[in-house]
Amino acid sequence: MKVNVLYCLCLLVISGCLNAQSSFENYFTNSTMRVDLILAGNTHSQAAYLKEIKKEPIWGGSNVNMIDTLGYGEYFYEIRDAASDQLIYSRGFCTLFEEWRTTEEAKYINKAFEQTITFPYPQQKINLKLSERHKDGSYSSLMELTIDPEDSNIRNVKTPEYEVVEIINNGSSASHVDFTFVAEGYLSSEMDKFKSDVEEMAAYILTQEPYKSNRDKINFWAVCSPSSGTGTSNPRKDNWQNTAVGSSFNTFYIDRYLETGSVFAIRDIAACAPYDHICVLVNSKKYGGGGIYNHFSIGTSDHPMAKEVMLHEIGHGFGGLGDEYYTSDVAYQDFFDLNVEPWQPNLTTMVNFDKKWKHLIDKDTPVPTPVESKYQETTGVFEGGGYMAKGVYRPAINCRMKTNEAKGFCEVCQASIVTMIEFLSD
Numbered sequence: 001m002k003v004n005v006l007y008c009l010c011l012l013v014i015s016g017c018l019n020a021q022s023s024f025e026n027y028f029t030n031s032t033m034r035v036d037l038i039l040a041g042n043t044h045s046q047a048a049y050l051k052e053i054k055k056e057p058i059w060g061g062s063n064v065n066m067i068d069t070l071g072y073g074e075y076f077y078e079i080r081d082a083a084s085d086q087l088i089y090s091r092g093f094c095t096l097f098e099e100w101r102t103t104e105e106a107k108y109i110n111k112a113f114e115q116t117i118t119f120p121y122p123q124q125k126i127n128l129k130l131s132e133r134h135k136d137g138s139y140s141s142l143m144e145l146t147i148d149p150e151d152s153n154i155r156n157v158k159t160p161e162y163e164v165v166e167i168i169n170n171g172s173s174a175s176h177v178d179f180t181f182v183a184e185g186y187l188s189s190e191m192d193k194f195k196s197d198v199e200e201m202a203a204y205i206l207t208q209e210p211y212k213s214n215r216d217k218i219n220f221w222a223v224c225s226p227s228s229g230t231g232t233s234n235p236r237k238d239n240w241q242n243t244a245v246g247s248s249f250n251t252f253y254i255d256r257y258l259e260t261g262s263v264f265a266i267r268d269i270a271a272c273a274p275y276d277h278i279c280v281l282v283n284s285k286k287y288g289g290g291g292i293y294n295h296f297s298i299g300t301s302d303h304p305m306a307k308e309v310m311l312h313e314i315g316h317g318f319g320g321l322g323d324e325y326y327t328s329d330v331a332y333q334d335f336f337d338l339n340v341e342p343w344q345p346n347l348t349t350m351v352n353f354d355k356k357w358k359h360l361i362d363k364d365t366p367v368p369t370p371v372e373s374k375y376q377e378t379t380g381v382f383e384g385g386g387y388m389a390k391g392v393y394r395p396a397i398n399c400r401m402k403t404n405e406a407k408g409f410c411e412v413c414q415a416s417i418v419t420m421i422e423f424l425s426d
């Protein structure tokens with residue numbers, strides 16, 4: 001019987017691979033369909049509006065793993081073949097907008113934010129469904145669209161003529177993770193500095209686990225997008241710069257929170273190269289950054305902790321990891337509902353800990369785990385995380401997702417990043 005079960009499993013695995021591969025060839029082409037949206041609303045409600053649909057020349061994502069198996073993100077989109085209703089692509093993501101919705105000002109005013117979703121360019125008509133995740137974990141539909149890939153009003157984009165540099169190229173974009181760096185606040189005369197900054201950043205990332213052990217699955221690209229202003233805007237100093245993607249410190253009035261709402265500009269530049277994840281490198285000495293899942297990561301080039309910060313932000317942007325700190329000044333209020341298990345793989349409310357890192361906890365480790373020196377290197381369940389001192393738990397006393405002084409990512413964060421690398425490099 002065992003042999004039969006194994007045989008069936010092998011068949012399933014093989015046919016699963018074949019289905020995934022033929023799914024790309026049957027339904028998609030090697031360019032990108034980009035749907036530009038406006039997300040607008042306030043604390044209480046939100047809506048999505050279609051702005052424009054574009055065709056971009058390069059598809060940089062996986063050709064195999066079309067269907068999202070991770071379930072991360074505050075939003076989720078599904079692409080179905082319109083004729084058969086078969087699900088052919090899905091992904092989750094987060095936005096700056098949903099963070100803003102948890103701030104005090106969102107109780108009183110409405111705001112609109114740019115958002116872009118991408119998927120390989122379909123061969124036939126598709127149905128796109130965009131859903132929002134509610135605090136209780138349930139989803140509801142924000143937008144449903146039927147898109148004909150032959151529609152004459154789909155803008156056929158010619159990408160900007162920026163120099164694109166292969167910083168590290170280990171092979172085909174379809175079977176590798178592509179980190180693509182966009183230059184922000186570099187003058188056209190400073191592009192040698194940008195390239196060397198990206199080289200240094202890539203070299204550092206590849207010394208850190210789990211990237212170090214998976215380095216052969218990763219590519220790095222640099223798109224040399226020049227700015228007419230230098231560095232980035234710093235509103236607290238009344239310093240406003242005209243830069244490639246309009247980034248700024250003081251996002252949500254938090255000095256170190258470096259972000260930009262110019263999502264369309266970032267995507268325009270990134271379209272010059274294949275990408276699984278976009279990193280915006282800001283030519284600045286100041287401390288700061290931001291990272292939003294499947295959106296982009298952003299950090300500065302020249303602060304002494306810039307590399308640790310970028311690695312942390314990529315933890316959010318690429319790995320879907322949550323912040324393991326809870327004492328710093330943030331603008332968010334009640335970020336997690338303690339009655340719901342958060343989707344972030346490195347945080348738990350213990351509502352459904354079985355599906356988190358319970359399997360990594362030694363039987364002799366108490367749960368919750370006290371913050372004592374003997375547990376310094378132990379994977380446990382430590383109270384405090386996700387901006388909340390009580391009710392949210394993290395896997396380690398210290399981790400790259402908690403402080404810049406941590407030695408690296410904790411065991412749980414490393415395992416989550418490996419899962420993402422494998423998902424995107426199949």
Ligand SMILES: [Zn+2]
Pocket residue numbers: 324346395396399400401409410411412413414
């Ligand atoms: Zn961690």
